[in-house]
Amino acid sequence: MAEEMEIDPQQRRYEALRGSGRLLSGTRPRSLRESIDSLAGGSHELGGRTDVYGDGVVEVLEERVAGLLGTEAAAFFPTGTMAQQVALRCWAGRTGDRTVAMHPLAHPEVHERFAYAQLSGLRSVWPTTERRMPDAEEVADFAEPFGTLMLELPLRDAGFLLPTWTELEATVEAARARDAVVHLDGARIWETTPHFDRSLPEIAGLADSVYVSFYKTLGGISGAALAGPAEFVAEARTWRHRYGGQLYQQWPAALSALAGIERELPRLGEYVAHAKVVAAALAEAVAEVPGARVFPEPPHTHQFQLWLPYPAETLVEAGLRMAEETGQALFGGWREPGLPGISYTEVTVQAPALEWSPQEVRSGVAALLERLK
Incomplete structure (x- = not known):
């Protein structure tokens, strides 16, 4: 039988x-057919050629993200994990300090198999183990030096938690007082504006760099972007290539991201x-x-x-x-x-x-x- x-x-x-x-x-x-059909549902002109190694529609998306966040530039990445690792690696090189302060529930600690340590030789420290973002006092009084403070907005694994705007400003100022740079894990930064009652450029403007996701919240196929100063983003593009993120064509992910920005944002x-x-x-x-x-x-x-x-x-x-x-x-x-x-x-x-x-x-x-x- x-x-x-x-x-x-x-x-x-x-x-x-x-x-x-x-x-x-x-x-x-969605079914495969519905997913394919949705790519043509945005306002981007489809009569032109496809992208080649990050030009065309990918460049359009990068410019759109930089405009939304109020940064000088942005670079498309195939995954958020790659974007985060590149950001932390670049800041470690620029600050001369390979220590990153983050939360034990932050994405690199829980969901990335410790890639920051395994691939880049970075180490993490935890200003707090409470189920919330570290506050200004914890950052200011932390016993060890660190070159980068990474803040996840919202802190997903703690319950999609956000601080108040005043608390966030104070925490960032405490990091600056220690000569640390601030990187935002903003995979879901798009939906934080009602809580903070601030625009995306105001929120992103607190940090030195911001990572955003296109499939979380916006419903894209995949992909992410790293945004910040033009010089920093240029270096990030170099590391993106070294990490294997310079794909020949990425137009489906870019089109779906643009559609998500139009429909969901x-x-x-x-x-x-x-x-x-x-x-x-x-x-x-x-x-x-x-x-x-x-x-x-x-x-x-x-x-x-x-x-x-x-x-x-x-x-x-x-x-x-x-x-x-x-x-x-x-x-x-x-x-x-x-x-x-x-x-x-x-x-x-x-x-x-x-x-x-x-x-x-x-x-x-x-x-x-x-x-x-």
Whole structure:
């Protein structure tokens, strides 16, 4: 008797979300055809030639990013990991100090396999281990010297947390007083403007360099940019080539990034505002569940965490069955950060979530909790 074929979990999730009429977190996944068609949906002229080693539409994107951030220049990178490593390496060479102050939950510490140390010989120090950005006093009084302070805005793995504008200014000033440069991991800097009540150039202007992502928040295929002074960006381009980032053609990623800037960037304020509505409704829905919580409440951006006292595998299965059977998809993946039976998911409020009223959010969560009993 032929063995029953196992269903690929990724394919099952793809089909469940594609088949759902309503999504609370994230967006409906596109098919290959839809992804290809979306590249032609922006305003960029498609009658010209494709890019070659970073000219053409890639240059258009770089100029657009520099204009949005108010920097002298910007360079496109195929990945954010490469952009971050190049930025830190360049600043280490310019300051003569290979020590980088960052948070233990920062992206290079958690998600990049310590590439800054393995590839560039850099070392990190932690001004704080609290689940927040280091404050001015911690930076000023830190016992060891460092050449670069890297700040992740928002601090994703701590719950997409942001300081106040006053706190951010003070922390940057404390680094300057130590003759350190400041680099912003701004993968998601796009959605920080409502919280800070400042423009992108004002936020980016606090730092010496900024990295931004095109697939996080903006919904691009892939890619990132490193922005800052023209001389610094020129050096970064040299290291990009050495790291293998000088691709022959990158027009699909560049076109999707430009489309994301056009479509998503103007809507982020609306997403951030509705995230507060969704978070409040979720908090009400899980108020009677021991150990459940929304964090932070209210959210600082359009993303936040929801914690529930169930194993991740149980929550994933219940959510998939609900999507398959009712056409309502609430959340994406779940993670167990260390304590068995306690899991969290990252809620991302985008266009599909705008259709959900607080009552509908509460009803949807009630239906999910019922399946968990």
